[in-house]
Amino acid sequence: MSAHLDFVQKNAKYVETFDKGDLPVPPQKKLLIVTCMDARIDCYKSLGLELGEAHVVRNAGGSARDALRSILISQRLLGTREVAVFHHTNCGMQSFTAPQLREIVKSDAQSRPENEKEYIGKSVDGMEFYEFSDLEKSVKQDVQFLKDNLLVLDEAKITGWIYDTANGEVKQVV
Ligand SMILES: [Zn+2]
Numbered sequence: 419m420s421a422h423l424d425f426v427q428k429n430a431k432y433v434e435t436f437d438k439g440d441l442p443v444p445p446q447k448k449l450l451i452v453t454c455m456d457a458r459i460d461c462y463k464s465l466g467l468e469l470g471e472a473h474v475v476r477n478a479g480g481s482a483r484d485a486l487r488s489i490l491i492s493q494r495l496l497g498t499r500e501v502a503v504f505h506h507t508n509c510g511m512q513s514f515t516a517p518q519l520r521e522i523v524k525s526d527a528q529s530r531p532e533n534e535k536e537y538i539g540k541s542v543d544g545m546e547f548y549e550f551s552d553l554e555k556s557v558k559q560d561v562q563f564l565k566d567n568l569l570v571l572d573e574a575k576i577t578g579w580i581y582d583t584a585n586g587e588v589k590q591v592v
Pocket residue numbers: 454455456478479480506508509510511
């Protein structure tokens with residue numbers, strides 16, 4: 419039951435018709451998308467994007483803060499000038515609080531040696547998870563974070579969106 423065991427066989431089929439081997443590195447639409455790692459979201463199909471057109475940074479929740487390092491590299495080294503932040507309905511980030519998650523991690527570590535427990539506890543206490551309860555507010559906050567952040571280019575166009583996992587629809591929030 420390991421998903422990776424299918425990789426080589428499935429990839430051989432993909433390679434048969436692959437014809438995008440000569441795309442330039444910089445995204446053609448000068449666009450970067452931040453979106454959730456949620457397995458139900460296909461941001462290429464849902465937004466009509468083709469390979470080579472956009473950077474896509476995915477993480478838990480589609481957090482702009484978590485994506486900052488990639489946004490900086492994308493803008494300064496690969497020429498993107500537009501950021502679109504997507505959060506989505508029914509997101510796992512609305513189902514927990516950081517203190518709860520920290521407790522789960524610490525409790526999983528209970529049988530470990532003292533020094534390892536200490537490392538795990540300190541690490542998880544110092545980690546931000548960027549969970550949220552109000553979906554629309556979370557999008558607005560992320561967009562504002564990028565607009566206010568001095569590492570993000572002033573000329574970058576920044577928009578915020580909600581993707582509906584129930585019907586595949588996107589809606590612009592800001
Ligand atoms: Zn999500």
